[in-house]
Amino acid sequence: MRTVEHAGDGENAPWAEVAPEAARRLLAAAVEAFAERGYHATTTRDIASRAGMSPAALYIHFKTKEELLHRISRIGHDRALALLTDAADSGGTATRRLDDVVRRFVRWHAERHTTARVVQYELDALAPEHRAEIVELRRRSDAVVRRILTEGVRDGEFDVPDVPGTTLAVLSLCIDVARWFNVAGRRSADEVGALYADLVLRMVTAQKQ
């Protein structure tokens, strides 16, 4: 994959919470390597070399390649859940909160598309206990959206015959932005977010016919 992820600002700054700097550099190198060649075709030697470090220096921070993938996946899912929860708890009507959730979740997947692809496509490479932990974080993200839909239906703002199915569709639409988003494309992350928020609100709004 030939796209490059830039250090965004604020909530989307890659790996800002990781210390020391060497560990941060290794995570960034691992994401690049996994995105280009796939998890199974990447060695810890490749990752160390991309980060300008020796394999021995890598082992100080990460014992295995799987530990790198798990760390990447864990941070990515923690951030995604935090931004969804933040948008969902921001107050206001269900319409307002769903609009915010979609804009922020789309922006996240557009700006962090390389990380998001690795995280989504290499889920099966995680050790079983790590996979279970990530699946639980995804279940919680799912619950955030489901709650907004349920409250919107209760308050008469939304008409959603199938709340779990619509939740799945809304999240899927946002996640798939990571697959096709192109930083050199004609739409910015914010423009895609605005378009998708409008489309999602149409999906759930009571049809007056």
Next chain:
Amino acid sequence: MRTVEHAGDGENAPWAEVAPEAARRLLAAAVEAFAERGYHATTTRDIASRAGMSPAALYIHFKTKEELLHRISRIGHDRALALLTDAADSGGTATRRLDDVVRRFVRWHAERHTTARVVQYELDALAPEHRAEIVELRRRSDAVVRRILTEGVRDGEFDVPDVPGTTLAVLSLCIDVARWFNVAGRRSADEVGALYADLVLRMVTAQKQ
């Protein structure tokens, strides 16, 4: 990826158009290997072995690993375009045709999810001329959906402020089914198709407010 693709019936039967049988077996083995380990971590020896053949026997049918990926991608995209075109040309209102397009495109990505993942996620592993050929097929699939939306707007059935953006969203929603669909899950391919057709029609239907 631990999911298995079963030989469906009719239009979705995997590789039915490929002859001889040995070539068909090699394509099926390549899809499995690429899905499990990724393109770059798979060797032609792995593929031959999965198909119960010698590397020499593989080379009779495919000169390189890239030729296998290209063949898989080409057949997949040809089928997808054919089913979209077929649904789009079936006559009836834009609403009727869009409903049919979404149901069939979702079913395709659900039933052929392993192939679809390989095709979507390994696009960058294709040789430049093959990648250009596939991108052209995708452009034509895109045009099929865009035409239905444009005609629906013209005929007063649809209200779509951003036709290219909505086309992208509709296709993205259907394609991402390949990522999350689980044959052991609680929804069948047809049930997801029906749900998504309803959600997409809500996205594009004139809002009477």
